[in-house]
Each structure stands twice: as structure tokens, then as C-alpha cells.
Amino acid sequence: MRILILGGDGYLGWAQSLYLSSKGHDIFIFDNLMRRHFDLEHNFSSLLPIATLQERVKAWKEVSGRQIQFRIGDTTDYEAIAAVFREFQPEAVVHFAEQRSAPYSMIDRKHAVFTQVNNVVGTLNVLYAIKEFTPACHLVKLGTMGEYGTPNIDIEEGFIEIHHKGRSDILPYPKQPNSFYHLSKVHDSHNIMFCCKIWGIRSTDLNQGIVYGFETDETVLDPRLATRMDYDQVYGTALNRFCIQASVDYPLTVYGQGQQTRGYINLRDAIRCIELAIASPAQEGEYRVFNQMTEQFSLLELAEMVVKQAQEVGLHARMVHVANPRVEAEEHYYNAAHTRLIDLGLEPHLLSGSVLQSLINLAITQREHIDPELIVPTVNWRTTKNEVVHTNDGVSE
Amino acid sequence: MRILILGGDGYLGWAQSLYLSSKGHDIFIFDNLMRRHFDLEHNFSSLLPIATLQERVKAWKEVSGRQIQFRIGDTTDYEAIAAVFREFQPEAVVHFAEQRSAPYSMIDRKHAVFTQVNNVVGTLNVLYAIKEFTPACHLVKLGTMGEYGTPNIDIEEGFIEIHHKGRSDILPYPKQPNSFYHLSKVHDSHNIMFCCKIWGIRSTDLNQGIVYGFETDETVLDPRLATRMDYDQVYGTALNRFCIQASVDYPLTVYGQGQQTRGYINLRDAIRCIELAIASPAQEGEYRVFNQMTEQFSLLELAEMVVKQAQEVGLHARMVHVANPRVEAEEHYYNAAHTRLIDLGLEPHLLSGSVLQSLINLAITQREHIDPELIVPTVNWRTTKNEVVHTNDGVSE
Numbered sequence: 001m002r003i004l005i006l007g008g009d010g011y012l013g014w015a016q017s018l019y020l021s022s023k024g025h026d027i028f029i030f031d032n033l034m035r036r037h038f039d040l041e042h043n044f045s046s047l048l049p050i051a052t053l054q055e056r057v058k059a060w061k062e063v064s065g066r067q068i069q070f071r072i073g074d075t076t077d078y079e080a081i082a083a084v085f086r087e088f089q090p091e092a093v094v095h096f097a098e099q100r101s102a103p104y105s106m107i108d109r110k111h112a113v114f115t116q117v118n119n120v121v122g123t124l125n126v127l128y129a130i131k132e133f134t135p136a137c138h139l140v141k142l143g144t145m146g147e148y149g150t151p152n153i154d155i156e157e158g159f160i161e162i163h164h165k166g167r168s169d170i171l172p173y174p175k176q177p178n179s180f181y182h183l184s185k186v187h188d189s190h191n192i193m194f195c196c197k198i199w200g201i202r203s204t205d206l207n208q209g210i211v212y213g214f215e216t217d218e219t220v221l222d223p224r225l226a227t228r229m230d231y232d233q234v235y236g237t238a239l240n241r242f243c244i245q246a247s248v249d250y251p252l253t254v255y256g257q258g259q260q261t262r263g264y265i266n267l268r269d270a271i272r273c274i275e276l277a278i279a280s281p282a283q284e285g286e287y288r289v290f291n292q293m294t295e296q297f298s299l300l301e302l303a304e305m306v307v308k309q310a311q312e313v314g315l316h317a318r319m320v321h322v323a324n325p326r327v328e329a330e331e332h333y334y335n336a337a338h339t340r341l342i343d344l345g346l347e348p349h350l351l352s353g354s355v356l357q358s359l360i361n362l363a364i365t366q367r368e369h370i371d372p373e374l375i376v377p378t379v380n381w382r383t384t385k386n387e388v389v390h391t392n393d394g395v396s397e
Numbered sequence: 398m399r400i401l402i403l404g405g406d407g408y409l410g411w412a413q414s415l416y417l418s419s420k421g422h423d424i425f426i427f428d429n430l431m432r433r434h435f436d437l438e439h440n441f442s443s444l445l446p447i448a449t450l451q452e453r454v455k456a457w458k459e460v461s462g463r464q465i466q467f468r469i470g471d472t473t474d475y476e477a478i479a480a481v482f483r484e485f486q487p488e489a490v491v492h493f494a495e496q497r498s499a500p501y502s503m504i505d506r507k508h509a510v511f512t513q514v515n516n517v518v519g520t521l522n523v524l525y526a527i528k529e530f531t532p533a534c535h536l537v538k539l540g541t542m543g544e545y546g547t548p549n550i551d552i553e554e555g556f557i558e559i560h561h562k563g564r565s566d567i568l569p570y571p572k573q574p575n576s577f578y579h580l581s582k583v584h585d586s587h588n589i590m591f592c593c594k595i596w597g598i599r600s601t602d603l604n605q606g607i608v609y610g611f612e613t614d615e616t617v618l619d620p621r622l623a624t625r626m627d628y629d630q631v632y633g634t635a636l637n638r639f640c641i642q643a644s645v646d647y648p649l650t651v652y653g654q655g656q657q658t659r660g661y662i663n664l665r666d667a668i669r670c671i672e673l674a675i676a677s678p679a680q681e682g683e684y685r686v687f688n689q690m691t692e693q694f695s696l697l698e699l700a701e702m703v704v705k706q707a708q709e710v711g712l713h714a715r716m717v718h719v720a721n722p723r724v725e726a727e728e729h730y731y732n733a734a735h736t737r738l739i740d741l742g743l744e745p746h747l748l749s750g751s752v753l754q755s756l757i758n759l760a761i762t763q764r765e766h767i768d769p770e771l772i773v774p775t776v777n778w779r780t781t782k783n784e785v786v787h788t789n790d791g792v793s794e
Binding site: 174179180 | 560569
């Protein structure tokens with residue numbers, strides 16, 4: 001199948017591209033390299049060194065014999081994205097091409113506006129390009145479990161049947177996102193649902209949990225095929241960051257009380273889910289939502305699991321509670337449905353001691369490169385600035 | 398009270414500014430004159446001639462002795478909007494400064510993107526400016542009843558108590574907006590709710606019904622104080638347009654079957670509602686939603702009422718069903734709560750035969766200026782274009 005991967009140079013996009021290419025699909029990557037630009041902006045870098053997109057594609061050809069096409073371009077540039085749809089005629093498009101960090105969106109006003117405009121306009125352009133050039137193309141869009149927030153009732157997959165004053169309807173699940181980034185995904189979801197309705201576009205919106213893991217069967221074939229390994233305060237997500245902190249005996253930083261519970265998913269499962277969604281596409285005009293997660297944990301549970309496994313491999317791991325830079329409930333109900341991808345055939349890789357030990361051991365191989373200062377949270381939801389000021393050391397404040 | 402009116406040169410904004418000035422408030426208008434630009438773009442014009450903003454303000458000073466301050470500027474220009482908050486130190490801000498036509502947003506991709514970026518970024522800037530310069534300022538934001546769509550259960554005011562699998566919560570009412578414009582208002586609502594939570598901003602989100610009427614006690618004091626009177630396919634809303642069609646014996650154009658039911662409100666009530674919201678502001682950190690409507694009608698009911706009253710004043714009125722340019726349910730349940738503004742003291746001016754006759758009679762005074770071609774709907778939800786093409790006669794197609 002001809003599959004267009006928007007944002008195919010990122011943490012998930014690259015692993016996804018390799019996986020689908022290995023399955024025999026014809027892959028076209030479109031990426032503006034913005035994730036690499038964010039590294040330069042903040043002096044971050046992936047702990048596992050990553051090759052350039054050109055080198056990655058060349059290495060994959062050498063290793064697998066398969067050609068991945070790619071083009072450097074921006075989804076907010078309609079001429080550029082339209083040209084790709086017109087020329088490549090994708091049968092499915094996987095849309096990872098968004099600014100995806102909550103802390104990044106909370107740095108200041110400019111980063112908030114950038115995140116929402118970039119994500120919303122990019123997705124509008126993709127919708128218009130599908131309508132114009134490939135109306136039967138299946139849009140597989142990455143959303144986030146964070147769209148739902150933490151309601152006091154069970155979270156369902158995109159829609160909920162509501163009984164109210166003697167009547168009932170199945171309506172979009174109410175959203176309570178907790179950052180300008182998460183808000184941008186809610187905006188996208190509403191826009192996509194509308195376009196499915198008026199133009200007959202077929203779309204799957206994947207509300208993905210927090211992804212952990214650094215390796216897939218494909219990325220390990222050659223060092224040039226590695227995907228990103230982030231641990232900084234802006235792009236390092238909870239579980240990955242804990243494993244890396246443990247590897248350098250840095251205390252695991254639990255924000256606030258640590259009862260914040262979220263959905264999680266292994267990188268290998270995340271890329272498999274998208275394969276499953278593509279194999280059973282949405283119908284014409286259908287907007288469907290899958291919760292792309294396999295388990296849920298509180299921060300405290302995760303930190304305790306990482307401490308235990310780190311001690312088993314001989315590290316002096318411990319955790320520390322730090323002031324929560326976010327505004328969020330620290331004790332709340334959380335129970336999120338996630339059966340629709342299982343129904344399509346997903347066999348989850350659940351979090352285990354051996355999985356955690358392999359993550360920690362991989363971090364240990366890179367630990368001389370870790371800069372502990374990048375872990376400390378400086379982006380604060382309450383004090384987000386109006387305009388960014390760069391000090392001499394390049395840190396936003 | 399110092400009240401900043403964003404979009405104070407528009408149909409509602411101007412009538413609102415006069416009304417609050419007449420009540421003794423200190424009014425500052427900030428407007429980019431974009432609504433007048435849209436007229437130029439499409440060769441539309443207000444049927445009642447309107448003076449320039451400078452002339453309006455001068456006339457109001459002559460008539461009332463009261464000075465309204467104003468500045469030409471754009472809410473998407475943060476420097477400009479920040480300067481107004483810093484200098485004027487508003488105690489309340491009424492935010493009308495958005496592109497407010499559903500058909501305009503559906504013309505093509507560029508108009509869709511413009512509408513969402515303009516509205517979302519403008520509101521983000523207002524939120525950041527409040528946080529920075531006037532944290533106690535009450536944001537009164539114009540939303541729309543169209544955010545809710547037409548669910549099969551009663552529409553509540555912003556939030557709904559949901560009982561689900563043995564638990565319950567009060568959650569944001571699910572939204573099903575039906576144009577890129579209505580979607581932009583939903584995006585705004587989510588952004589505002591979040592900022593109230595993290596920064597303690599106080600806000601009232603007014604989901605307004607379709608406003609009808611052309612005159613207030615202030616606008617009739619001098620011809621230079623008139624507010625807009627729109628009847629074209631893009632800015633002419635249902636009831637106003639029907640009255641103007643009747644005045645020239647043009648058949649009332651009912652889209653589709655005409656069972657589409659919506660909330661309506663008289664212009665005089667709309668400006669009174671905002672006075673009431675300002676007088677009883679939201680608490681610190683509170684995000685509250687009022688449904689700003691007083692009655693609900695189907696298109697068919699409205700058309701029948703207008704035909705009857707037009708015949709009573711001697712016109713040959715009739716209606717005609719035209720193909721619906723929108724994608725919307727033409728038969729549906731509709732029952733929307735609207736008690737919170739009544740609780741604050743609103744005494745509605747309901748739609749009556751005499752109200753309709755006065756609207757029709759006012760239209761008759763201007764009927765030699767009506768261009769019937771501007772009434773015909775050419776913007777179609779299904780065939781919205783990717784890029785606008787201007788033909789020789791300047792009409793988008």
C-alpha cells in the first residue's frame with residue numbers, strides 16, 4: 001500500500017516508517033525537520049545519536065534493500081503538502097507532523113501560538129489535500145489520551161452515550177485538555193470530525209497514551225537506524241525519563257504527589273496499532289477514535305517499579321517529589337477504555353521487570369552523555385511567560 | 398467601569414459600545430476594521446449606510462456628550478493589544494473581534510485557515526494580555542449556540558452532569574459545530590476554560606443565538622450612529638435576511654426542508670445580556686457559560702411569520718425552498734436551556750408581529766439599494782474550494 005508518513009523523521013514517525021517499509025508497504029516521508037530544530041533551540045539532543053534523514057534512508061536501503069522516499073517540507077505550506085498528495089497518491093496517510101510537547105507549548109505566548117497554529121493549520125491543509133487529490137485516502141491521525149483530562153467517570157473511546165432528561169444520544173466525549181499542546185489536539189479532533197461529515201473523508205483518530213521504549217526490530221539493525229531517546233524536561237516523557245535518571249543515579253523526579261494516572265504504551269505496540277488501523281480502514285465519512293494505550297499507571301507506581309528494577313541491576317535508585325510545574329489534579333479517578341485495537345488484533349507488550357531492565361541497561365550505555373541540568377523542570381504552567389527571553393546560556397526564562 | 402470593546406466597530410460591537418457608554422461606562426473600542434474589508438472583498442454593503450468609526454465616535458460625542466476612545470488595531474498583533482490593556486487597564490473586556498460568518502469560513506481553504514487562525518490567536522493574545530496586565534479583568538467572550546450543533550438531548554448551558562457506569566461528573570457539554578467558523582469558537586472555549594483554570598482568569602462565555610434587529614435606543618438618535626444591516630448570503634443571517642427579502646417581494650429562501658431549529662435573540666436583549674454579565678462578573682478562576690438566546694424557531698416557522706406580517710403591510714411575500722448549501726440535519730430535536738441570563742435580570746423582547754413589521758418597514762425604506770444577486774447562496778459546504786478564484790465580476794467561485 002502507498003503510505004504517506006507526515007513527520008516521519010521523529011521519534012515515532014521514523015520507527016513507524018521502518019516498520020511499515022519492512023512489511024512491504026511503499027513509504028513516503030514528509031517532514032520539516034522541526035524536531036531537530038527544537039533540539040538546537042534548547043541545546044537538547046537525543047541520547048542515542050541519530051543520523052540525518054538522508055543517512056537514515058540510505059542506511060535502510062543498504063540494510064533492507066527497500067527504498068523509502070522522502071521530501072523536506074512543512075504541512076502548513078499548502079503548496080508543498082498538496083504536491084505530495086497529487087504526486088504520490090497515498091492510500092493511507094499517518095499524521096505525526098505536529099509539535100508534540102506539552103511543556104514546549106507552555107514556555108511562553110509565542111510557543112503557545114506556534115503550537116496551536118502549526119498543528120491546527122497543518123491538519124486543515126492535510127484535510128483539504130485529501131479532499132482535493134485523494135478522497136478515498138484513509139487519514140490516521142495521532143491524537144493523545146491527554147485530550148480527555150481526568151474526568152470522574154470512565155473514559156470511553158471518543159464517544160459516550162449520554163442519557164439526559166429522558167432522552168439519549170451518542171456524543172463526542174467531553175474534553176478537558178491540560179496544556180496548549182493538548183488543546184491543539186482537541187481542536188484537530190473537532191476539525192477532522194467535521195470534515196469526515198461534510199466531505200466523506202475516512203479517518204481514524206488515535207488517542208495515544210505515553211509511549212515508552214527506544215528500540216524496534218528495525219531500529220536495532222544498524223546504529224544509523226536508531227530513533228530518538230529524549231530525557232530532557234521538555235521532550236522526555238515520564239517513563240523514559242525515569243529510566244535514564246536511574247541510569248546516572250539521579251533521583252527520579254516525581255511531579256507533586258505522584259498519583260497522576262495516565263495511559264501508557266510500548267513503542268512496539270504503538271507502531272503495530274497503526275498497522276492495524278491501516279489494515280482495517282475507516283469507512284467513507286467515518287470518524288472513529290481508538291484509545292491507543294495498553295495499561296495505566298500512576299507516576300508513583302512507575303517510579304517505584306523503576307527504582308526496584310534499577311536496584312536489581314546494581315544502581316542506587318531513589319525518587320524525589322518536586323513541586324509540580326503543571327496545574328493538574330494530583331489525586332483523581334482514572335479508568336480508560338482501550339479495547340478497539342485489541343479487537344483488531346493487538347497483542348500488547350506489557351510493562352515488566354525485564355522490559356524496564358532493558359530500558360535502564362540501554363540508558364547505561366549512553367550515560368556519560370547525560371546532562372542532568374536538562375532534566376530539571378523550568379517550564380511552569382502558572383508562570384508561563386509572555387515573551388521568551390534568551391539568557392547567555394541559551395535557556396529560556 | 399472601564400470597559401474595552403474588542404470589535405467595537407461591528408454590527409453588535411458598535412451597538413454595544415453606544416449602549417454601555419450611555420449607561421455611563423468608560424468605553425475603549427479596539428477594532429481592525431476587518432468587517433468593512435470583507436464588504437470590499439465581496440462587494441457587499443450594509444443596507445443602512447454606516448459612518449466611519451471616526452465619524453461615529455464624533456457623532457456620539459455631539460449627540461450624547463460622551464467620549465468613546467478607540468484605536469485601530471488587530472488582536473492577532475500582540476504588541477498592539479498588549480498596549481491597550483497596559484494603558485487603559487480595563488475592568489471588563491467584551492470580545493467581539495472575530496470573523497463571525499459561517500459561509501465566509503467555508504468559501505475555500507484560505508478563508509477556513511484565516512478564520513481559525515484569526516479567531517484562535519486573537520483570543521490567545523487577549524488571554525495572555527489579561528494575565529500580564531489586568532489579571533482581575535473579566536473577559537466576556539462571544540461564543541455561539543452553533544457550538545452545540547443539534548444533539549438529540551437537551552442543550553444545557555456549557556456543562557452537563559453525566560451519569561455513566563455508576564459514577565458521575567459535571568463535564569463540558571459535547572460540541573458538534575457545523576462550520577470552520579463555529580469550530581473556531583469551540584477551540585476558543587476550550588482555550589479560555591484552560592486559562593481560567595491555570596491562571597485564575599475570570600470569564601463568561603456567551604453562546605449567543607442568531608441576533609435579529611437593526612436598531613437600539615442609541616443607534617436611532619442620529620443617522621451617523623446606525624449599525625450594520627446585512628442581507629447578503631455571507632453576512633445576512635436568517636431572520637434579518639427574510640425581512641429584507643420580503644421588502645422587495647423576493648421569495649424568502651428557506652434552505653432545504655426548513656425544519657432546522659436554532660436559538661434567536663433580539664439585538665436589544667443581546668446588548669442588555671452583556672451589561673448583566675458585566676454587572677455580576679465571574680469569580681477568580683471561574684469559567685461560566687450562558688446561552689444568550691430567548692426563543693427558538695425553525696426556519697420554516699420564521700419564514701411563515703415573516704410572510705404573514707409582510708402580507709399585512711401589503712407586500713406579496715412568499716417563500717421558496719432552495720437546495721441547502723450546508724451539510725446539516727434538516728429534521729432534528731432541539732431544546733436549549735437559557736435561564737441563567739433571565740436569573741440575572743434579563744426581560745426578553747420576544748419576537749412579535751409588530752417587531753417583524755418594524756423590521757420589514759425599515760427594510761422598505763432602503764429597498765431601492767438591495768441587490769438581489771447578493772442573496773443567492775454560492776458558498777457550498779460540500780464543494781468548498783481549495784483556492785479562491787476571482788472572476789471578472791469579483792464573485793468568488
